[in-house]
Amino acid sequence: GDSVTQMEGPVTLSEEAFLTINCTYTATGYPSLFWYVQYPGEGLQLLLKATKADDKGSNKGFEATYRKETTSFHLEKGSVQVSDSAVYFCALSDPASGGSYIPTFGRGTSLIVHP
C-alpha cells in the first residue's frame, strides 16, 4: 500500500535559520503530494501541493519540489520565523488507491523556532 515517511522531530532551529523537512513516499500510482501545517490547538491546513513530477509548490516562503526519481517531496524554507513553529505533515493522494483517493499522511514533524 501507499506510505509516507517523514523525518522524526522535533526540529529545533533559531530564527532566520534554513529549514529542511524530509519526506519520501511509496505509491502504487502517480500521486499528488501535499504539505499541511498544524498550529497549536488548530486543525491541519494546506500549506502547498504539487501534482506532477518536477512541479514546485510554494506558499508563505515554503517550497517543495516533486521528485519522482527519488520519490521525495522535501519541505524547505530559507529563513524561518518563530511564527513557523508548528507540526508539518506530508501527505499523498493516489488515484490508484481506488475511487475515493483516500489521502495518506506521514506522522508529522514538529518544528520549534527560537528567537
Next chain:
Amino acid sequence: DAGITQSPRHKVTETGTPVTLRCHQTENHRYMYWYRQDPGHGLRLIHYSYGVKDTDKGEVSDGYSVSRSKTEDFLLTLESATSSQTSVYFCATRDRVQDNSPLHFGNGTRLTVT
C-alpha cells in the same frame, strides 16, 4: 476554512458510555472524513463518507460508527468508549477527489475517556 465546525471541542466521559461527536460543514462538500490524532501515530482514518448515506471504514474503525443523513453533517459515535479512544478527533471535508483537491479540517475535538 470551509466552514467546518466540530462539537463539542472538549469532552470527558467514562468508560463504557456512548459518545457522539458532530461535524458540521457549510460548504456543500461531498466528501467527509473522521481522523484521530495520537502522538507517534500521526493521523489515522476512522471512517469516511462519499455522499449522503454512503460511508466506508478506514484503517482504525473498530469501536466506531458513523452516520451521514445530510450533506452538511457527519456524526462519529463511540459505541462504548474505552480509554484507548482518548484522542484528538478531526473532521475533514473535500470538495472533489478527481483533481486531488486538498482536505479542509475542523479544529478538532479533544476526548478523554476515564
